[in-house]
Amino acid sequence: MLNSIHPPGGDPANAGARSSWFKYASPQTFYPLAGSLAPWFAWAAAILMLGGLYVGFFVAPTDQQQGESYRIIFIHVPAAWMSMFLYVVMAFWAGIGLAFNTRLSGMMASAIAPTGALFTFLALWTGSLWGKPTWGTWWVWDARLTSELILLFLYFGFIALQAAIDDPRRADRAGAVLALVGVVNIPIIYFSVQWWNTLHQGASVSLTRAPTMAATMLTGMLLMALAFWMYSIAATLLRVRSVILERERRADWIGQYVERPA
């Protein structure tokens, strides 16, 4: 093992650079940092969401084809983006934890999973409510919907697997393997509308094509996407603090953060 040969922190020649790089990788320094950052992200989420709802309901016009039912887009598309993005971030942290055996990485992965599952469920739920008036059905087994449902099961599987293993470090490793294998589902979701003949429409927003929807609709959607992003960061930071409290119970440093009962 490398650790038995080299002192912790790695090669002494670049120990300075490494220690600053890894400073916030320790639960001890990250716990207070997460606590002071979370309210900022929560406020940003609230303000962006108010802006997004205002634009979505009072500025964006009625759609010519779909009438008012299209307003589901301001939740549906951002939620679907977050469901995929959070999975990639979760798998990234899980993979880092697996490769470098860093404790905080595994904690981040488990802190992201519930919020990722929430947005996946929301994308499916709103999609169903949008499908009924536009397609005439709550659900079809087309490639986009099915792969998004598999994403929900991957999140549930990750959470259940971690909960089933008592030793947190082993739970992290098992979860990481599942999360990394599941990453293959993300491009399948994303490209499903091109690869297969799906009832679900193609991408609403593209970086290479001119926007196909009214600018105000796009603005509302992007504001909501930013809001969901900020919300996810705030929720993850708050959850990772609880995970740290749960896992670092025996560490000396944590004594200073024990609060009196309210």
Next chain:
Amino acid sequence: MTWGSLNDFLVMGGYALYVWGSYGMAAVLAVAEIMALRARRRRAMDELRRARSAPDGSMR
């Protein structure tokens, strides 16, 4: 402005069930997650306090 009255807004052009069902679920999930986050923190803090106040300093 698209809406002539509050009632217009609530009716949502006949799509009230679908639109409000979507936004309602989003609100319910957000509130539920925030409550779950608070409960988890409270539980972790209780557990921590219990472990740290063991008389012989023994911690599980």
